[in-house]
Amino acid sequence: MAxxxxxxxxxxxxxxxxxxxxxxxxxxSELSLACQAISMALDDAGIAPSEVDGxxxxxxxxxxxxxxxxxxxLGDITWFSQVGFxxxxxxGVVGQAAMAVATGQCAVAVAWRARKRSSAASRPWAQAAARxxxxxxxxxxxxxxxxxxxxxxxxxxxxxEYGATRDHLANIAIAFRKHAAxxxxxxxxxxxxxxxxxxxxxxxxxxxxxxxxxxxxxxGLAVVIVSAERARDLKRPPAYIHSFAQGLPPQHQTMTNxxxxxxxxxxxxxxxxxxxAIADVRPADVKVAQLYDAxxxxxxxxxxxxxxxxxGEGGPFTDDGGIEWPxxxxxxxxxxGGMSEAYVHGFNLILEGVRQIRGSSTAQVEGADVSxxxxxxxxxTSAVIFTKDV
Amino acid sequence: xxxxxxxxxxxxxxxxxFWAGCARGELLVQACxxxxxxxxxxxxxxxxxxxxxxxxxKTSGRGRVWSFIVAHPPLLPAFAKEAPYNAIIxxxxxxxxxxxxxxxxxxPDGPIGEIDPATIAIGESxxxxxxxIDDVALPRWARD
Numbered sequence: 001m002a003x004x005x006x007x008x009x010x011x012x013x014x015x016x017x018x019x020x021x022x023x024x025x026x027x028x029s030e031l032s033l034a035c036q037a038i039s040m041a042l043d044d045a046g047i048a049p050s051e052v053d054g055x056x057x058x059x060x061x062x063x064x065x066x067x068x069x070x071x072x073x074l075g076d077i078t079w080f081s082q083v084g085f086x087x088x089x090x091x092g093v094v095g096q097a098a099m100a101v102a103t104g105q106c107a108v109a110v111a112w113r114a115r116k117r118s119s120a121a122s123r124p125w126a127q128a129a130a131r132x133x134x135x136x137x138x139x140x141x142x143x144x145x146x147x148x149x150x151x152x153x154x155x156x157x158x159x160x161e162y163g164a165t166r167d168h169l170a171n172i173a174i175a176f177r178k179h180a181a182x183x184x185x186x187x188x189x190x191x192x193x194x195x196x197x198x199x200x201x202x203x204x205x206x207x208x209x210x211x212x213x214x215x216x217x218x219x220g221l222a223v224v225i226v227s228a229e230r231a232r233d234l235k236r237p238p239a240y241i242h243s244f245a246q247g248l249p250p251q252h253q254t255m256t257n258x259x260x261x262x263x264x265x266x267x268x269x270x271x272x273x274x275x276x277a278i279a280d281v282r283p284a285d286v287k288v289a290q291l292y293d294a295x296x297x298x299x300x301x302x303x304x305x306x307x308x309x310x311x312g313e314g315g316p317f318t319d320d321g322g323i324e325w326p327x328x329x330x331x332x333x334x335x336x337g338g339m340s341e342a343y344v345h346g347f348n349l350i351l352e353g354v355r356q357i358r359g360s361s362t363a364q365v366e367g368a369d370v371s372x373x374x375x376x377x378x379x380x381t382s383a384v385i386f387t388k389d390v
Numbered sequence: 391x392x393x394x395x396x397x398x399x400x401x402x403x404x405x406x407x408f409w410a411g412c413a414r415g416e417l418l419v420q421a422c423x424x425x426x427x428x429x430x431x432x433x434x435x436x437x438x439x440x441x442x443x444x445x446x447x448k449t450s451g452r453g454r455v456w457s458f459i460v461a462h463p464p465l466l467p468a469f470a471k472e473a474p475y476n477a478i479i480x481x482x483x484x485x486x487x488x489x490x491x492x493x494x495x496x497x498p499d500g501p502i503g504e505i506d507p508a509t510i511a512i513g514e515s516x517x518x519x520x521x522x523i524d525d526v527a528l529p530r531w532a533r534d
Contacts, residue, residue, distance in 0.1 A: 137398035139491040157457035160512045206460035
């Protein structure tokens with residue numbers, strides 16, 4: 001591969017983070033949650049709203065950027081963009097905002113996600129269209145209705161090919177619940193989970209049970225991104241954006257990736273190739289990772305896709321506390337992740353990745369100078385590496 | 391009632407030949423009329439040679455189970471009544487990279503929850519059967 005130019009590496013940093021309460025049935029609208037999160041992130045950064053000139057959000061936000069700008073009192077916006085594919089978008093909006101700052105299209109960018117589980121736009125699978133005319137016509141008429149059904153089909157095949165077991169999936173669910181127990185903002189930290197709890201949970205889509213699924217959460221989260229030079233003068237320790245990539249592999253079909261030669265090699269591999277090509281660090285340098293966990297098997301695929309182990313070894317990687325704080329070979333989802341902290345389309349993973357660099361996580365990894373965050377595997381995705389030093 | 395089933399738009403231009411084939415009892419695959427490459431699901435352009443000319447070829451209708459799930463509630467009401475039910479992916483006998491999502495049934499009108507899930511095995515041989523709901527013939531699969 002040709003040498004990748006360093007147009008983005010270490011040029012920007014996250015300097016502010018903000019999040020609302022997490023819950024079910026919060027009274028506030030998505031727009032209000034987004035504005036509150038952005039406002040808190042700006043205060044955290046010590047930057048005035050009038051300085052914001054760049055906006056990055058998910059295409060699934062059910063309102064427009066103009067509404068955010070009017071509410072928060074933003075100034076002249078010279079760059080705004082959105083990223084598609086739901087849970088694949090999180091690191092994409094952060095990374096694209098970083099590119100916009102690095103290339104001078106804006107100086108202060110905010111990126112965010114606000115979501116309500118009750119919102120129809122948040123749960124497209126729950127809406128029964130009269131007749132299916134998109135790609136869903138090849139799976140939904142056969143009862144593959146929900147995201148969990150779509151991923152369960154890949155999971156069964158993965159177990160068949162590589163010998164992964166429900167014990168591996170249990171390792172993941174239990175690890176994240178333990179991490180959530182340390183995090184007062186998590187929605188499930190008060191409920192311990194034993195291996196028996198996992199193995200006795202009701203089925204949702206075999207081989208996946210209730211605890212292989214993420215939560216459904218209302219909440220809003222935001223980050224503020226500025227140049228590395230400016231970041232050094234602000235009050236918070238910068239989380240430098242060392243590398244970033246998106247990933248859409250050949251012949252990929254979102255969520256129902258059953259029609260390629262190698263369906264278990266998903267978007268993570270594509271994003272990883274570019275992300276590591278830009279980076280000066282290797283997988284062995286990563287001290288802590290936040291891996292997108294809409295479903296537990298995505299952790300196994302992501303561990304493989306981002307190069308922490310070989311294909312087929314993602315299950316055993318989770319054995320013996322392999323992904324648990326503080327002693328695992330790679331502590332994963334240290335705030336509880338989408339399965340035990342909150343499911344806000346993976347944006348809470350981004351904030352936890354930043355907190356690990358700041359040293360303010362409730363499950364702080366000692367010496368966390370390289371922090372990986374990934375977005376949804378199984379959909380066109382994205383990933384970002386934060387570093388403490390440049 | 392079965393009319394609450396989630397059904398394809400059989401008039402969708404890219405796919406209508408497929409669904410018309412199902413209605414005749416034939417499992418078709420879209421092929422590139424220039425280079426002959428098969429592609430599933432159907433689409434307007436051949437990713438191998440970029441031709442937009444297509445033809446439809448009849449398959450053997452035979453394959454092997456590539457993966458399967460057993461779905462439990464919460465589900466849409468029409469499907470919840472059938473739960474727990476299986477859904478499977480079948481790889482085509484003559485070209486295993488061509489796959490179809492379906493259900494394993496005892497015959498064209500067998501319920502999708504009829505077969506004991508504990509007996510379903512990846513790799514087992516199946517053949518297509520067609521189950522009619524309204525104006526749609528859904529390709530499902532029965533054991534050989």
